[in-house]
Amino acid sequence: MKTFDRYKQNLKQVGNDIYSYDTHVAEIIGDYLYKLKWNVNGMTSSPTTSKHINYAASELGLTVIENGQWKDEYWPKNQPWKSRESWYTNKLK
Numbered sequence: 614m615k616t617f618d619r620y621k622q623n624l625k626q627v628g629n630d631i632y633s634y635d636t637h638v639a640e641i642i643g644d645y646l647y648k649l650k651w652n653v654n655g656m657t658s659s660p661t662t663s664k665h666i667n668y669a670a671s672e673l674g675l676t677v678i679e680n681g682q683w684k685d686e687y688w689p690k691n692q693p694w695k696s697r698e699s700w701y702t703n704k705l706k
Contacts, residue, residue: 617672624665626673633665639677646675 615626625632631639631646640647648666651657670677 617669619668620665623661624669626669631666631669633659633662636662638662639666639669641673641675644675645678646670646673647678648680650680 617624617626623634626641629641630637631641636651636653638649638651640649646666646669651662666677669675
């Protein structure tokens, strides 16, 4: 687990996953930080979570990809999975 210089208590990286508070909000895939759909008590967006995601991307040197904007050409060429969907499906197994 990695914490960041800012937002130490509320923002963390666990492997390729980014958590804002305890909610999984983004995934690192290659040079990109892919924003995930999330829902906490009916909320699906938050200025604080957006700040966390943008800060993590900046600190890690990644480009933010909004949910639903992923294109398979973003997928790293050296990965065994051919798309984000096939990788995510396998991750859930």
